[in-house]
Amino acid sequence: MSEARIVEKRKLGEDYIYFVLREPVIASLASPGQFVMVKAGEGWDPLLRRPLGILWAEDEHFALLFKVVGRGTGILRNLDCGNWLDVIGPLGNSFSWNDNGPFLLIAGGRGLVPIYFLAHALFKRSLPFVFCVGFKVKEELDLLQLLEGKNWNVAVACEEKDEKVFCGTVLDVARMQLRQNSFSKIYVCGPHDLLHSMAVDAEFAGLPIEASFEALMGCGYGLCLSCVLRKKSGEGYFHICKEGPVIALEEVSW
Amino acid sequence: MVDLSVRVGDLRLKNPVVLASGTCGYGRELAKFINLKMVGAITVKGLSMEPWQGNPPPRIHEVYAGILNSIGLENKGLESFLREDLPFFETIETPLFVNIWGKNVKEYVLLARNLDAVERVTAIELNLSCPNVEKGGVSFALQEKVFEELVGRVRHSFTRKIIVKLGPQIFDLEKAIQILEREGIDFVSATNSFPGLAVNVDEQRFVFSRKVAGFSGPAIKPLALKLVYDIVSVTRLPVIGMGGIVCWRDALEFLLIGARAIGLGTVNLIYPDAAQRILKGIEEYLDQKGISSLEAIIGKVR
Numbered sequence: 001m002s003e004a005r006i007v008e009k010r011k012l013g014e015d016y017i018y019f020v021l022r023e024p025v026i027a028s029l030a031s032p033g034q035f036v037m038v039k040a041g042e043g044w045d046p047l048l049r050r051p052l053g054i055l056w057a058e059d060e061h062f063a064l065l066f067k068v069v070g071r072g073t074g075i076l077r078n079l080d081c082g083n084w085l086d087v088i089g090p091l092g093n094s095f096s097w098n099d100n101g102p103f104l105l106i107a108g109g110r111g112l113v114p115i116y117f118l119a120h121a122l123f124k125r126s127l128p129f130v131f132c133v134g135f136k137v138k139e140e141l142d143l144l145q146l147l148e149g150k151n152w153n154v155a156v157a158c159e160e161k162d163e164k165v166f167c168g169t170v171l172d173v174a175r176m177q178l179r180q181n182s183f184s185k186i187y188v189c190g191p192h193d194l195l196h197s198m199a200v201d202a203e204f205a206g207l208p209i210e211a212s213f214e215a216l217m218g219c220g221y222g223l224c225l226s227c228v229l230r231k232k233s234g235e236g237y238f239h240i241c242k243e244g245p246v247i248a249l250e251e252v253s254w
Numbered sequence: 255m256v257d258l259s260v261r262v263g264d265l266r267l268k269n270p271v272v273l274a275s276g277t278c279g280y281g282r283e284l285a286k287f288i289n290l291k292m293v294g295a296i297t298v299k300g301l302s303m304e305p306w307q308g309n310p311p312p313r314i315h316e317v318y319a320g321i322l323n324s325i326g327l328e329n330k331g332l333e334s335f336l337r338e339d340l341p342f343f344e345t346i347e348t349p350l351f352v353n354i355w356g357k358n359v360k361e362y363v364l365l366a367r368n369l370d371a372v373e374r375v376t377a378i379e380l381n382l383s384c385p386n387v388e389k390g391g392v393s394f395a396l397q398e399k400v401f402e403e404l405v406g407r408v409r410h411s412f413t414r415k416i417i418v419k420l421g422p423q424i425f426d427l428e429k430a431i432q433i434l435e436r437e438g439i440d441f442v443s444a445t446n447s448f449p450g451l452a453v454n455v456d457e458q459r460f461v462f463s464r465k466v467a468g469f470s471g472p473a474i475k476p477l478a479l480k481l482v483y484d485i486v487s488v489t490r491l492p493v494i495g496m497g498g499i500v501c502w503r504d505a506l507e508f509l510l511i512g513a514r515a516i517g518l519g520t521v522n523l524i525y526p527d528a529a530q531r532i533l534k535g536i537e538e539y540l541d542q543k544g545i546s547s548l549e550a551i552i553g554k555v556r
Binding site: 001049216218219224236 | 276277278279283284286287305307308310311312313314315316318319320321323325328471472500520522523524525526527
């Protein structure tokens with residue numbers, strides 16, 4: 001458990017908040033795909049911590065990006081630079097790579113968070129990748145500010161028409177990339193429906209896919225067994241906080 | 255130096271904090287955050303003979319100052335526990351309580367017999383709120399005859415301490431306590447989560463596939479406290495009080511009304527070091543009041 005100090009805050013679009021936090025231990029341990037459990041407010045309502053993916057980590061700092069969706073994130077939105085966050089982490093597993101790519105990275109909406117961290121790590125190691133990112137509404141395009149100045153190969157889609165970007169889903173642009181280039185592996189994070197579409201789409205079937213799953217979590221460290229995902233082989237469930245959040249897409253039962 | 259040790263029957267715990275079943279895993283999950291040697295006792299997650307998958311998601315739903323859970327008793331089964339987790343407990347001296355559940359009386363008895371051979375286990379705790387498949391899925395706590403048979407047969411199968419965990423749903427509290435006393439049960443723990451319900455208004459359906467889920471967290475503390483008060487009123491059996499404890503003040507409420515130890519449950523999910531925080535608070539309270547022993551205040555408010 002740590003107290004992390006907010007050193008930078010930005011509002012991106014209507015609903016997204018970006019925090020840079022100073023907490024050297026978490027910053028030094030965090031890997032792409034991992035998350036932290038954040039206490040929203042000081043009392044007992046809301047009760048549970050919120051799982052938030054780590055956007056990047058470097059030296060003594062790490063960043064969070066979250067969408068304001070309910071009471072907990074609503075409280076977090078009101079915090080400002082100089083405030084402290086009660087944080088547990090880093091938690092969960094991380095993305096793995098055992099070849100030199102090129103890799104196809106797919107991020108849907110707030111699924112951008114772990115994929116962005118992965119892109120950082122790959123870029124640092126000079127490993128090639130294409131970063132596909134897609135949004136449902138134009139407003140979310142404000143998140144592209146995070147990609148400014150990055151020397152990454154980025155393909156953007158938005159389901160709402162906007163003259164600056166491709167109109168369609170992130171999977172549409174990902175399919176285009178698959179047809180034009182060869183990749184050794186795919187990494188994805190996004191809504192459950194997006195992951196489901198990929199799991200049943202023959203076009204994605206030929207490559208290994210590592211997916212980062214989101215879930216409601218009671219604790220984030222394997223006590224409550226609430227964040228489960230049915231396994232394809234054998235019986236039982238993956239516990240997303242412990243055996244995930246990164247899980248091979250082909251191992252999940254839909 | 256304040257003496258935090260408590261007598262629970264003829265068992266002495268170094269302090270009153272018991273980690274409650276289902277919220278401290280099999281121990282190791284929490285050991286990353288706290289030293290398990292510093293708690294009074296630890297109760298590992300409810301075990302069945304065979305591994306059990308539990309319920310499909312969603313399994314958790316947050317409500318005001320509480321949670322509803324529908325985990326469905328997922329656990330790794332007795333054999334895996336003995337093989338994978340028991341060696342860890344050999345490295346710490348903290349008393350070990352093992353919560354058990356079965357689908358029929360025979361399964362409880364089998365679990366009790368198997369655990370009787372495991373000396374490291376200080377006590378078994380019977381979870382009676384699971385469905386009895388042989389009696390139409392009604393919980394063991396709702397049928398006097400089955401309750402009596404279960405408790406009696408487990409007593410004959412386990413030679414050390416037996417804790418019976420009572421929830422708010424019991425056929426008759428006083429009669430149930432009489433049975434526990436008559437059968438030679440050692441301790442009572444109370445309470446389990448309360449039955450609760452949640453509806454997804456957007457999708458116009460129940461949140462959980464089984465509709466009813468277990469309600470826990472600070473919101474249930476007054477209800478749990480009343481139940482523990484009632485139990486203490488009708489028995490001399492030592493009671494481990496629990497339900498919604500999140501801070502040292504909550505813990506003291508249970509001790510002041512007569513619980514001899516307190517269980518920490520949901521709070522472990524939010525603050526894995528809750529036991530440490532609560533013990534520190536109790537110690538400071540006693541120190542400030544000039545009370546040298548926790549025993550001196552147990553049952554002071556009746």
